[in-house]
Amino acid sequence: MAYSDKVIEHYNNPRNVGSFTKDTPGVGTGLVGAPECGDVMKLQIKVNLDTGVIEDAKFKTFGCGSAIASSSLATEWLKGKTVDQAAEIKNTDIVNELKLPPVKIHCSVLAEDAIKAALSDYKAKWGESAGAGQAAATATTSS
């Protein structure tokens, strides 16, 4: 199977590989997938607690080239978005950007799951200490 240029580019030069210490203020961690399925993604966001903006994002992925590219792209897109904007990233956006073939769509689904898991971990840990507007939004979504 031939890969799209964008998948190859992300695979060769993955953005934002690494980890934040989990208990750093503003950090939310998502760990999704399963080793026996051949895909595990760890995606972390670091949110500015005053503004609610994602200032940094990091990932580590066990999986095929498309899984690595999907998570690399996700971290790129997350940076600069607010927590609410981040929740709107859809797997289909990743499919379109990376031109993933049908057998690789699950990689994009996993990336979306990782984003959601990181956001919900962030909200659970730091939702209370975030800025006023941010806290209100969190209260609405978690009710």
Add this chain to the structure above:
Amino acid sequence: MALKFPIFMDSQSTTPCDPRVVDAMLPYFTEKFGHPASRNHPYGWEAEAAVDRARGQVAQLIGARDPKEVVFTSGGTESINLALKGVAEMYREKGNHIVTTVIEQRAGLDVAKRLERQGFEVTYVPVQPDGMVDVDAIRNAITPKTVLISVMYANNEIGTIQDVAAIGALAKEKGVIFHTDATQAAGKMPIDVEKAGIDLLSCTAHLMYGPKGVGALYVRRKGPRVRIAPMMDGGGHERGMRSGTLPVPLVVGFGRAAEICREVMPEESRRLAALRDQLQDGILSRVDEAFLNGHPERRLPHNLNISFSYVEGESVLMGLNKEAAMSSGSACTSATLEPSYVIAAIGASTELAHSSIRFSLHRFTTDEEVEYVGRRTVEVIGRLRDMSPLYELAKEGVDIKSIHWKAE
């Protein structure tokens, strides 16, 4: 000599034609184009003589005493289909049970599944962690209704070589026909259908430096005389077992390929085993938590299959794409989303089945290529582990199995 990229290390999927094979084939496309079944003119006689010579060359490679026992087909898949379906149909009155293994190649398993749908009973014998089939497990599976035992000679993924002679002896003792899929073994190691008690043997040219599109089924004529029902009806070629005009150039190439393999086998298998061992040692000595799949000794000389914990196979191959061609048991290299059933059958965890890489060397593999591929593989594994969350967890001392993974 400068390295030529990508370096081909996937010879268990196919091999390049030996130039000597191509030379032997060429005249049979143009000036010697006759039909081997044309009995009344020199064009036909010439083609028939060429086919007979090739039949003899293939027979010699596998130890068949009578060249007539070699039936040419379109390749390994057809030979396996003809053997299993041909015996099933021919001996249906005698019984409806077949014994085979869980690690046969897809053709073997898929034919067995079709026969099950047609009312046959099939026992799939498991394998041990080194990939060996326990001969006693086959013995225990045999019933009075068993008409066929089908066990591959050597495995396409892990290279493990079965104790074919013991299975042949068992088959004789029980009066059951024995088929072996030798597509990976033929041309790579000595085979003697007489000594091993093989009744039917499948092989193919393109895995022994011959052309794609031609293979053979050895069908024993004496002690016992094995009969198979044909799948193809027509002119009654190949003693009625496989009708259809023989592709003479391919058959000639197959014969020449078999002849060369037989001549160079002692030297070639020693050389490839040494290179393979060098590749294996180079990787295993520099990568932690990498595991050899298959039997450490009883395996094909050109095969090496390693699972690398914490990285996924396709991503490893992708990292080497421009430089080297290998294959992986990873689900992501296929459309099925299921990882290698062979690696799973030898008891590896599913995660390791996703992480297996098969390196298969060949006649034209050089020392420099082995050195290069070994070094680059180690580098790519290192890079991928640096971005693997599983490797990070393992290094933190977390037992990955203790995590509750939400499998999709």
